[in-house]
Amino acid sequence: MERDVALKLVKVQLTEHRYQHTLGVMETAITLAKLYGVDELKAETAAIFHDYAKFRPKDEMKEIITAQGFPGDLLSFNSELWHAPVGAYLVEKEAGITNQEVLDAIRYHTSGRIGMTLLEKIIYLADYIEPGRHFPGVDEVRMLAKENLDQALIKAVQNTILFLMKKNQTVYPDTFYMYNDLIKKLEA
Numbered sequence: 797m798e799r800d801v802a803l804k805l806v807k808v809q810l811t812e813h814r815y816q817h818t819l820g821v822m823e824t825a826i827t828l829a830k831l832y833g834v835d836e837l838k839a840e841t842a843a844i845f846h847d848y849a850k851f852r853p854k855d856e857m858k859e860i861i862t863a864q865g866f867p868g869d870l871l872s873f874n875s876e877l878w879h880a881p882v883g884a885y886l887v888e889k890e891a892g893i894t895n896q897e898v899l900d901a902i903r904y905h906t907s908g909r910i911g912m913t914l915l916e917k918i919i920y921l922a923d924y925i926e927p928g929r930h931f932p933g934v935d936e937v938r939m940l941a942k943e944n945l946d947q948a949l950i951k952a953v954q955n956t957i958l959f960l961m962k963k964n965q966t967v968y969p970d971t972f973y974m975y976n977d978l979i980k981k982l983e984a
């Protein structure tokens with residue numbers, strides 16, 4: 797899909813702030829794709845659509861999660877996680893994106909998972925470090941992203957887990973699986 801067409805489809809789904817974030821994720825994902833030898837067009841498409849479902853009503857997301865048989869425990873975790881798998885579903889249904897690698901990058905951009913592909917890692921990281929992001933630790937991850945994708949991801953997921961724990965929030969199991977997987981590969 798042409799970039800302009802994709803951006804138009806996404807713009808109407810998002811607030812202006814979230815649309816600007818999406819543009820940042822797109823630029824960052826393309827840069828990372830070039831750096832790590834990943835298909836730039838897939839990175840661009842996944843980035844543009846990654847937050848497609850961000851502002852869908854919770855009831856609609858719940859219905860989709862239940863009807864589509866997504867992991868049953870998802871509904872008992874933070875609703876911030878829901879827009880990722882729901883987005884993958886809606887992007888295929890409404891925007892006609894059928895590439896499974898792109899859809900998986902959207903599906904796992906918030907939780908992560910074990911055995912992430914390079915494209916999934918790039919979207920996860922681009923979402924975390926795009927230029928509009930300002931929070932403690934983000935600059936360190938930005939620097940690491942230029943050197944070593946996995947080390948940048950480890951730092952990002954550590955920050956995320958610690959952030960959730962400090963707020964007494966649950967951590968979705970896939971996020972721990974992602975963390976353990978990356979650490980084991982680093983040790984190996």
Ligand SMILES: [Fe+2]
Pocket residue numbers: 846847850879880905906
């Ligand atoms: Fe998101």
Ligand SMILES: [Fe+2]
Pocket residue numbers: 817821846847923
């Ligand atoms: Fe995002």
